[in-house]
Amino acid sequence: MSFDKHILITGGAGFIGSHVVRRMLIQYPNYLVVNLDALTYAGNLENLRDMEDLPNYRFVKGNICDAALVTTLFEENQIDTVIHLAAESHVDRSITDPLAFVQTNVMGTATLLNAARQYWGGDYAGKLFYHVSTDEVYGSLGETGFFYEDTAYDPRSPYSASKAGSDHLVMAFFHTYHLPVIISNCSNNYGPNHFPEKLIPLSIHNILQKKPLPIYGKGENVRDWLYVIDHASAIDTILHRGKIGETYNIGGHNEWTNIDLIRLLCRLMDEKLGQDTGSSEQLITYVKDRAGHDLRYAIDATKLKDELGWVPSVTFEEGLSRTIDWYLANPEWLAHVTSGDYLNYYEAQYSRR
Numbered sequence: 001m002s003f004d005k006h007i008l009i010t011g012g013a014g015f016i017g018s019h020v021v022r023r024m025l026i027q028y029p030n031y032l033v034v035n036l037d038a039l040t041y042a043g044n045l046e047n048l049r050d051m052e053d054l055p056n057y058r059f060v061k062g063n064i065c066d067a068a069l070v071t072t073l074f075e076e077n078q079i080d081t082v083i084h085l086a087a088e089s090h091v092d093r094s095i096t097d098p099l100a101f102v103q104t105n106v107m108g109t110a111t112l113l114n115a116a117r118q119y120w121g122g123d124y125a126g127k128l129f130y131h132v133s134t135d136e137v138y139g140s141l142g143e144t145g146f147f148y149e150d151t152a153y154d155p156r157s158p159y160s161a162s163k164a165g166s167d168h169l170v171m172a173f174f175h176t177y178h179l180p181v182i183i184s185n186c187s188n189n190y191g192p193n194h195f196p197e198k199l200i201p202l203s204i205h206n207i208l209q210k211k212p213l214p215i216y217g218k219g220e221n222v223r224d225w226l227y228v229i230d231h232a233s234a235i236d237t238i239l240h241r242g243k244i245g246e247t248y249n250i251g252g253h254n255e256w257t258n259i260d261l262i263r264l265l266c267r268l269m270d271e272k273l274g275q276d277t278g279s280s281e282q283l284i285t286y287v288k289d290r291a292g293h294d295l296r297y298a299i300d301a302t303k304l305k306d307e308l309g310w311v312p313s314v315t316f317e318e319g320l321s322r323t324i325d326w327y328l329a330n331p332e333w334l335a336h337v338t339s340g341d342y343l344n345y346y347e348a349q350y351s352r353r
């Protein structure tokens with residue numbers, strides 16, 4: 001079979017990566033998608049169960065830091081495009097284990113960049129290294145202002161510092177070797193397949209279990225939330241129409257303090273579960289603040305709108321409602337993730353092949 005593009009997606013079994021893999025496979029049956037994922041605790045192949053027999057899809061369990069494996073994948077699959085999402089992604093984990101973040105986010109990105117440089121050998125026609133990054137590289141805002149593409153980097157957690165390091169390496173390969181790269185920096189995502197360690201899925205899970213909803217500090221920190229399926233559509237737009245060497249901010253102009261967000265979530269959960277209004281809110285529990293907790297993130301995504309015409313497709317209430325519906329419709333997914341059973345899926349599924 002011949003394909004119009006040969007794409008290596010890293011971290012495709014994770015939250016955002018699984019939506020990007022899905023979108024590429026569905027929208028572009030003429031693209032080969034090779035999904036390289038180490039299946040850490042955050043990687044879950046159940047996210048892609050209905051995709052795994054497609055003729056244009058290959059899953060490879062492996063580490064992006066493994067230079068020999070990455071080089072082999074480029075050669076065997078004639079990779080011309082990389083969409084790089086694999087990362088350690090949770091700020092709280094980066095506070096307890098920073099070196100894991102440096103290893104995967106910095107060394108892993110350097111390994112991929114170097115493999116692309118060597119395999120493409122300076123013949124960059126039709127090639128692209130697309131690096132998926134975060135708005136957290138810009139640091140923390142006060143009560144006003146936004147992050148723009150030219151905002152100076154000022155990362156403040158081991159997570160955001162390691163992502164900033166990866167962004168700098170991507171741009172260094174652009175300037176030094178002319179490697180064709182694009183970076184996008186996106187705000188906080190939410191939606192289906194989100195591991196229940198992050199604020200929104202953790203809270204949905206805890207409401208279902210009638211467990212406390214931990215709010216760090218006073219709940220006044222602000223995040224700018226984007227529906228993950230809109231992030232995948234923005235990546236698709238930028239992949240096909242973005243300019244080499246450019247950075248694009250992705251966001252939905254959708255700022256919420258954590259406490260207001262959790263109150264909205266509680267109200268929606270009460271409605272959907274047929275509970276008395278206020279039942280879920282009673283679970284809210286203020287806990288010790290996160291060390292170095294960034295106060296506010298807010299993206300200005302005007303460049304993406306003006307230059308490439310991309311805007312989000314759903315409002316926050318709609319996206320949050322769809323997200324809750326997905327968790328309610330997929331209790332098995334949540335049960336497997338919380339029990340650890342999803343870690344057995346790879347063995348069960350792929351040992352048969």
Ligand code: NAD
Pocket residue numbers: 010011012013014015016017036037038039040041042043044062063064065084085086087088089090104108132133134135163185186187188189190195
């Ligand atoms: P995630 O933690 O859900 O998924 C990460 C995936 O990468 C997992 O499948 C994991 O198994 C895999 N992985 C981790 N280390 C690996 C390694 N060494 N080799 C191969 N695979 C490895 O993360 P996510 O929330 O889907 O984020 C994906 C990307 O998007 C990350 O680069 C993150 O920095 C970025 N991002 C995330 C958000 C967000 O709100 N979640 C926002 C903006 C940008």
Ligand code: TYD
Pocket residue numbers: 091092188197198199200202214215216217219221222223258290
């Ligand atoms: P999180 O989902 O971890 O994303 P990030 O730290 O990358 O923004 O956290 C979102 C916000 O919610 C952040 O301000 C920290 C806060 N938070 C809580 O208050 N309680 C929690 O249990 C978690 C996981 C996060």
